[in-house]
Amino acid sequence: MPDRSDVVVVGGGVMGVSLALHLLEAGVENVRLLERDGLFEGTSGAGGGFLAPWTTISPLHGAESKALPIERYGMDFYAGLHAAGYDIDYRRNGVLWVAASEAAWNQVQQLTWYAADPGSFEVEPGRMAELTGGAVSGDGVYGGRYLPCGAQVTTAKVAVAMADRITERGGVIDTRRPVSEIRVRNGRVTGVETPGGAVDCETVVVAAGAWSNRLLEPLGAFLPAVPQVTSRIITEPLGIPETMPVLMLQGLMPGEPGGGTVLWVRGHHGGLLWGGMYTTYPRNILVDAPVPDRLDELPTDGVLENQRVARAATFIPALSRPASIRVKHGAPCYTPDDMALVGPVPGVEGLYAMGGDNELGVTHGPGFGKALADRVAHGTSDLADLTPWRIDRFGNRFTNQAETFQAVVESVGQLLVGEDFAAAGEPR
Numbered sequence: 526m527p528d529r530s531d532v533v534v535v536g537g538g539v540m541g542v543s544l545a546l547h548l549l550e551a552g553v554e555n556v557r558l559l560e561r562d563g564l565f566e567g568t569s570g571a572g573g574g575f576l577a578p579w580t581t582i583s584p585l586h587g588a589e590s591k592a593l594p595i596e597r598y599g600m601d602f603y604a605g606l607h608a609a610g611y612d613i614d615y616r617r618n619g620v621l622w623v624a625a626s627e628a629a630w631n632q633v634q635q636l637t638w639y640a641a642d643p644g645s646f647e648v649e650p651g652r653m654a655e656l657t658g659g660a661v662s663g664d665g666v667y668g669g670r671y672l673p674c675g676a677q678v679t680t681a682k683v684a685v686a687m688a689d690r691i692t693e694r695g696g697v698i699d700t701r702r703p704v705s706e707i708r709v710r711n712g713r714v715t716g717v718e719t720p721g722g723a724v725d726c727e728t729v730v731v732a733a734g735a736w737s738n739r740l741l742e743p744l745g746a747f748l749p750a751v752p753q754v755t756s757r758i759i760t761e762p763l764g765i766p767e768t769m770p771v772l773m774l775q776g777l778m779p780g781e782p783g784g785g786t787v788l789w790v791r792g793h794h795g796g797l798l799w800g801g802m803y804t805t806y807p808r809n810i811l812v813d814a815p816v817p818d819r820l821d822e823l824p825t826d827g828v829l830e831n832q833r834v835a836r837a838a839t840f841i842p843a844l845s846r847p848a849s850i851r852v853k854h855g856a857p858c859y860t861p862d863d864m865a866l867v868g869p870v871p872g873v874e875g876l877y878a879m880g881g882d883n884e885l886g887v888t889h890g891p892g893f894g895k896a897l898a899d900r901v902a903h904g905t906s907d908l909a910d911l912t913p914w915r916i917d918r919f920g921n922r923f924t925n926q927a928e929t930f931q932a933v934v935e936s937v938g939q940l941l942v943g944e945d946f947a948a949a950g951e952p953r
């Protein structure tokens with residue numbers, strides 16, 4: 526006998542887990558989450574775990590960002606898990622944006638900080654040591670901006686907490702159970718196939734991150750989102766104070782005019798956790814290439830990353846201390862308009878998708894999970910009308926990865942005015 530569920534969620538990353546939990550909270554009784562590996566072993570396990578109203582301070586969206594309610598919901602959601610006693614390493618230490626060049630400082634000053642957090646304030650370089658428990662000296666820094674609402678979590682611990690809530694509410698989580706096919710009859714979902722047997726259901730939500738298109742393509746559907754390799758590094762303990770804010774370091778490399786890309790750094794169990802967005806190899810190696818099931822053997826960019834860390838070490842002395850490191854890779858999926866893809870998949874009744882995380886899925890997952898769960902269960906959500914994130918908003922403009930990637934380069938390029946960005950237009 527096949528298993529039977531009301532709703533099947535495919536993918537146990539932060540998107541799928543958030544959705545499964547909120548479906549149960551919205552009153553759907555029989556929710557089953559199917560995960561190929563273990564929970565958060567894809568991109569979510571690599572997530573830095575920084576929480577803030579990111580789109581609201583992004584020049585791509587600004588003060589009017591439609592995602593602000595989603596971002597606020599996510600931040601409250603993790604604070605709620607912490608308040609309920611779950612150990613998720615939750616710390617509301619704020620975010621300190623540090624401009625390491627004049628161009629970066631000019632850019633930072635133009636961002637819409639007050640919309641993101643009315644308590645935000647400017648930080649003189651001389652005050653940085655005080656604000657960071659001595660971790661940032663402020664030497665050679667142009668200025669900074671502090672966002673008190675910013676917080677941080679450890680994503681692997683979030684997975685445990687959310688799984689606990691799902692099972693407590695009667696949901697079923699099947700790990701090591703990959704979905705091989707979504708069954709459709711007469712234009713309607715009838716279930717999914719897995720090596721461990723079929724699951725009959727009338728509603729399926731694909732939240733399989735960088736692997737979502739693998740499941741959707743046989744049904745003639747395509748999510749316009751491209752995977753971008755992104756890695757984070759964790760050091761052994763270095764005596765970093767637990768109170769250190771998340772640091773966003775901009776303008777580190779002279780060749781990145783306009784502020785360029787950001788290196789992010791935070792404390793993690795006394796050590797440092799860092800990573801960043803860059804546009805050079807291997808960022809684009811998964812574009813128009815099959816995404817391997819395991820991301821752990823992807824390469825890292827030893828050159829640019831090391832150069833940026835070396836430069837940052839001039840004002841974060843702990844970065845220059847010898848330390849063993851652990852690396853984890855992810856493949857966040859970027860969309861042409863920097864907005865997620867959440868809602869019904871056109872052409873197949875009962876099929877939904879939740880993807881296009883734009884590297885903000887830890888912050889946005891709970892909010893989109895709630896909004897989509899409400900939509901599936903009740904047809905509408907008080908948190909957000911999902912129209913701006915609907916999957917078919919581009920019409921037929923993007924039918925493959927190459928077209929999508931070019932559009933991503935053009936939109937994200939507004940943030941990265943560096944020369945290396947032009948080179949990033951060529952997938953490698």
Ligand SMILES: Cc1cc2nc3c(=O)[nH]c(=O)nc-3n(C[C@H](O)[C@H](O)[C@H](O)COP(=O)(O)OP(=O)(O)OC[C@H]3O[C@@H](n4cnc5c(N)ncnc54)[C@H](O)[C@@H]3O)c2cc1C
Pocket residue numbers: 535536537538539540541559560561562563564565566567568569570571572573574575576702703704705732733734735736737740755756757800854855856857879880882883884885886887888889
């Ligand atoms: C280095 C790094 C730092 C980041 N930092 C932050 C941050 O500070 N703040 C923030 O908000 N976001 C951050 N992000 C982004 C965030 O991690 C992602 O947006 C988010 O994890 C994407 O979640 P997901 O559920 O869409 O994908 P995933 O976590 O990849 O989940 C998809 C799941 O689907 C499963 N799957 C695939 N195919 C199948 C199948 N056929 N059947 C069943 N299961 C399947 C996979 O195994 C995987 O577990 C960061 C990402 C990286 C890589």
